[in-house]
Amino acid sequence: xxxKAVTAAEKKGxxxxxxxxxxxxxxxxxxxxxxxxxxxxxxxxxxLGGEILAKMGIPGQAVPLIKNGCANTIxxxxxxxxxx
Numbered sequence: 001x002x003x004k005a006v007t008a009a010e011k012k013g014x015x016x017x018x019x020x021x022x023x024x025x026x027x028x029x030x031x032x033x034x035x036x037x038x039x040x041x042x043x044x045x046x047x048l049g050g051e052i053l054a055k056m057g058i059p060g061q062a063v064p065l066i067k068n069g070c071a072n073t074i075x076x077x078x079x080x081x082x083x084x
Contacts, residue, residue: 005040005080012084014038022048029056036060038083040075042068 006016017028022045029037029052037060039049046062053060061083067074 001074001077004077005075008077008081009038009084014084021045022052025049025052026056029053029058034058038080039063040080041065 002018006018009016015032015034017024019025019028022041025037035058037049037053037058039046039060040063041049042065046064049062050060063075063080063083065073065075
């Protein structure tokens with residue numbers, strides 16, 4: 001699932017990062033100066049990421065995980081493709 005998502009995003013010109021949590025977001029955004037962000041995460045990380053993006057003035061959209069966890073997470077590829 002993740003490989004399909006990465007391939008689809010890269011084909012559309014997105015840079016893809018797989019990070020352990022939202023606390024990594026500021027470092028990436030300061031280094032790259034992106035105009036917007038699409039994230040796939042659990043509800044807690046979506047909230048954290050949204051707060052960070054709001055402080056930085058960067059728009060973002062999120063696709064929530066269907067099954068949370070550090071391994072074997074599940075999200076809707078269809079929803080992600082619609083956002084991209």
